Amino acid sequence: MPIGEQAGAKVWQRRTTKHQLGIWFGWLLGVALFLFCWKQISDVTTWAFFWDVPRIAGDIGGRMIPPRWSYIDKLWVPLWDTLNIATLGTAIAIVMAVPVAFLAARNTTPSATLIRPIALLIIVSSRSINSLIWALLLVSIIGPGILAGTIAIGLRSIGFVAKLLYEAIEEIDKTQVEAISATGASRWQVMAYGIMPQIAPAFAGIAVFRWDINIRESTVLGLVGAGGIGLQLSSSLNILAWPQVTLILIAILVAVVVSEWVSAKVRHAII
């Protein structure tokens, strides 16, 4: 905070002129970047259609109401599949993520120079790629179906679970681990007695949290053929059966709300 002098009085400015100019310049760059990007998008957009938007939106909205309630009979099995994709996918992810997390945490990795970067690469690869893309890949490898969806959810969740878990491992109380090592316990015993009890609550919380997210994600995997209620959504959209689409969306919303409620309850019970 520079204090200058002008005509005998002390002048206070929040920032130096240079700092202030830097901030203005930063804003200028940001706005220029935004305008440039916006222009790119505007160039490939046919704005003439844009003025039709309210009419089209109204049209679709009109067709969607009322929902076709009788269609619910065909949704029970897909909903069951969706639940299974999310749950089994989460289970796969947990089994795979635990070792990865232990290899990635600074205080438990066997080698910080060799193995830790590999574990971190696994985590970032799994996290960078959306479950829909994993599903796309798996559908093209092992064919459409629930299995592809389950594995896709599993692969996407490894990174998420492993990241949160290794952060939890890095935050544990070191003296408890020291105390167990001081008894002459082996490496595995130190893990079972010194580390596992400390991360158990975080671990359970992460698992339930991810399960909740996975319910959401598995509702749309069907769009690329990987099973679940998304298949019905996709086929209804293809034949423009808007009343069915409405019902499916309602079913998805209910599933999401219920899973969020369950996950909140379970996490509350753990902590």
Added chain:
Amino acid sequence: MLRLEKLTKKYKTGDMALKGVDLDVPPGQVLALIGPSGAGKSTLIRCINRLVEPSSGRIELNGEDVTRLGAGGLRRARRRMGMIFQEYALVERLTVMENVLSGQLGYVGFWRSYFRRFPQEIVTEAFRLLERVGLEQFADKRADQLSGGQRQRVGIARALIQGPDLLLVDEPTASLDPKTSRQIMRLICELCAERQLAAIINIHDVVLAQMFVQRIVGLRLGEVVYDGPPDGLTPEVLTEIYGEEDWAATRDKEADETPAGHGVTEGDPLAAM
């Protein structure tokens, strides 16, 4: 029984925590290690069971050089050394019983310990120890539900169930109130006498140390500057260990406040301070 020869520890930061410490602890002797913060007390204790890796020197336990042991040998050596920590270092989410039994991990195989199937005589011994430290009805409480003094008792039981020859005790009373501090110190010293255990007790409270042990080792900047009986701690010696301070004034004040005939080595209210 325990012999340290020229033990040094240099940290990666370049700090010389220990500069060639020689120490000889005969079986059954309890000694207190005093010195200012940063003198290397904690490092010394942790070097003995190699929670901290010493840089050079020898550590001889029952004629065996601990510094040369591989992973398996080190585990067997650690079984002979029980450790008690300042912040208790109990695994807080395990029960009291599990914490006590964890002292036996060095003797029990992984799966056995994983499923908590400890040999019956160990469980019996654990109950006996809990009774001895006065916590028999807390066996199935979780460790984080106990008070500080109770936790330290669990820590003591955990160290004793190892059946050690030597106790390494790191500031056992630093997190406790004055009364509990004394009870804990008394308990440790009684148990050592009962079982003929040697012990090295790190402690910053000089008066408390003088109350309970027969031998005091003063450490300053990684070097032993005093080794002798408690009443040899004259103001000059304390100055040597801790640096300049009006030690006599403290003592006079102490003498004023305690009834005549009580020496410094006896218990007095200032020990608590």
Added chain:
Amino acid sequence: MSDTGFDASERARQWRPPPLIASPRLRWFLGLGAALYFALAIGSLEVNWLRIYEGLDRGWAFVIAFTNPDFTTRWTDIREGLIESLVMTVTSTAIGIAISVPIAFGAARNIAPLPVYLFCRAIIAVSRSLQEIIIAIFFVAIFGFGPLAGVITLSFATIGFLAKLLAEDIEDIDKGQAEAVRASGARWLQLMNYGVQPQVMPRLIGLSLYRLDINFRESAVVGLVGAGGIGATLNTAFDRYEFDTAAAILISIIVIVMIAEYSSGLIRARVQ
């Protein structure tokens, strides 16, 4: 101790760790229920072993492709797709932040009146409850194919994320600081500027950077339903079984996400 002595020795004969769930009935019920569920769920997988066996070759081809990605054959498609994704990311994040901030203030119970609060919370709930891809389908239907639909989708999704977390942060601010500013006679806007903004600014920057990262990842997905970005190119590559091109695209996405995470970490460390 004589009367408890027998008791203690009796107990000493057996010790088991206390079970996680105290009631044995509930324990068995939950255990059996979980086992039954997993049996049913795994049974419903309908594994087509023949198809998987055939797929193994393709899976292996994909793994090989990862070690030898092909950036050149479809380089123009990849480059245009990536640039479009980045452009969509920047635009939608900027628009999303601009809309989210006022909504976040409106959705913070400690500064907004109840009607405004409910209205803003409703917007957040709607935005959060639907997957990006479903919203994208609708916006494509309404706005037509192309990146505009994608930008609107991602902006809309940003609101639910950013406004919710920012509102929670505003609700958690230190009341003392805001009170001190109010005590000096500040107006509402001055109060926001002096009492609230400095406290939530680091969090806003952190969340925005995080959302930038998420929006990039999502921009790769909305392309699957025709809302622009790299997703369309990726979809084509998979449809044609061009695994080496697909691997090249996936590697590009991973690298960009890594760069984004690394630089946002640097920026966040400077701001906080």
